Amino acid sequence: MKFKAYYLDVLDNTIHPAEISIKNSFFDSIRILSDTNFIPDIDGLILPGFIDAHIHIESTMLTPAQFAKAALRHGTTSVIADPHEIANVLGIEGVDFMIENASKVPFDFYFSAPSCVPATVFETSGAILDSDDIYKLMSRDEIVALGEIMNFPGVIDDDFEVLSKINVARDLDKPIDGHAPLLSGKNLEKYLSKGISTDHECSRFNEAIEKKDKGMKIMVRDASSAKNLEALFDFSDRIEYWRNKDNFGYLPNEALERILEYPIFDFIVSDDKHVADIINGHLNESLKKAKRLELDIIELIKMVTLAPAMHYRLDSGAIMEGMKANFVVVDNLDDLNVKQTYVGGKLVFDGEDVLFDVPEISEINNFEVDYKTPEDFEVICESDKASVNVIKCFNGQLLTEKVECFLKSKNGILESNVDNDILKIANVERYGGNSLANGFIQGFNLKEGALASSISHDSHNILVVGVNSQDMAKAVNLVIENKGGIAVASKNYSDFLSLPVAGLMTNEDYGKVANKVEELERVLRLWGCKMDAPITTLSFMALLVIPSLKISNKGLFDGESFEFIDLIN
Helix, strand or coil, rough: CCEEEEEEEEECCCCEEEEEEECEEEEHHHHHCCCCCCCCCCCCCECCCEEEECCCCCHHHHHHHHHHHEEEEEEEEEEEECCCHHHHCCHHHHHHHHHHHCCCCCCCEEECCCCCCCCCCCCCCCCCCCCHHHHHHHCCCEEEEEECCCCCHHHHHHHHHHHHHHHHHHHHCCCCCCCCCCCHHHHHHHHCCCCCEEEEECCCCCHHHHHHHHCCCEEEEEEEEECCCCEEEEEEEHHHHHCCCCCCCHHCCCHHHHCCCCCCCHHHHHHHCCHHHHHCCCHHHHHHHHHCCCCHEEEEEEEECCHHHHHCEEEEEEEECECCCEEEECCCCCCCCCEEEECCCEEECCCCCCCCCCCCCCCCCCEEEECCCCHHHHHHCCCCCCEEEEECCCCCCCEEEEEEEEEEECCEEECEHHCEEEEEEEEEECCCCCCCCEEEEEECCCCCCEECCCCCCCCEEEEEEEEHHHHHHHHHHHHHHHCCCCEEEEEEEEEEEEECCCCCCCCCHHHHHHHHHHHHHHHHHHCCCCCCCHHHHHHHHCCCCCCEEEECCCEECCCCHHHEEEEEE
């Protein structure tokens, strides 16, 4: 394949007219030509294919093959996927499923080995991966890194098994991804001393800068629920950062302007993005958002091309001889509208259609739980009212707060306070033990009904939030009946999305899945919910390794003291 085109060289930040030759899926030659009388064969500008350096495919609710069909439309050609969601449900069998399914489509899937299965000992998961399992996974070519070390207290406390997994990666000379929300000072330094190289949990500029200055590579997250891009790219914070540099005041104006357009951080990633967002855009949309924050577009493009390719030692990420011919054709750098996408030099998205079909699959799952009654979701209280520890969640954030609220009891049962947005929440174990924990949450603003889901990071038991126990039981039982999925239910209404693959994913067409998710969230909005992504937000209310207050199937958990606390004070 040989053609003439304008392309972006991410090594010298320049657009060149060139004759480009592709042979055996790789760029064979690139001959830069004169711009005089240059007539390109391709209408548009060629960029390297976009690389998402950190994503959990399972959070899209799609199998890898279906995800590829959706992502290619937006110029994404590669991902580093951490399959710790399905690993928490099915162990190595789940990881094998992801790798095998990913291999069926023209898309470059790379994987990291899930390091924290389970994420903590304070919850029930469907599987356990020890350091021997990690060695088996890390020895495979498809595995390019050790997945995020979520158990940062284990690193700081020198937990033998956590450090053994880290040492496997170091011995095999593969990068180690981090997960260290709000970690600072000497604890951060000890965490980094183990060779952990990245973090995607920064929600504040100063937090990210401390980690960056201490040697970490910072992943700027633009997810469905956790939207940290604006905070980490804040213009006033960037100015303050550069003003604190010793030689800032001596630079010429042109240099000052250039510096202020520099993003500072390393990658832009999705982490957890559900299908209703993926269908409308992926990294291309994140780039557009970042550009609107007065950042240099070429430097931003490098955050999703050259930078991840170099860090994870991939054979793509730049248009240069010897690199894999993954590239995207856009209209221009201002609008970044994707016109075509190529993988290995072959056209896979022509501007209208993705040019391959997704194969059928054999579904795998792990689901054993008894049906629930409304009584299972009641909290006993002997007094007329009680002081209760309540989870306070926020739109667009994974961090929560612990607040104390007084709730009334009726007939010995604590009641929700819908007027003040204090709803009921429960975590229902689904791996045969039938344990269940109840709590209260603020932030969803539901005035009616309940939302239940078998997507609940990271052990993926069933989470449910609702205004009363009856609606909660109805929604949970829909999930149980279908062995996984998302349900909304009220006294006179119910709807459901089936997720038969591990209770996390479906192989249905991504468009149909996105439409169903939008239908469910439309119902939640009619019931009063104001969140942008309530399904995704609910899924993180069980993620104990992100402060401050979360709920597992074993009880209410304080992520700062890293211990269970009582529901009633």
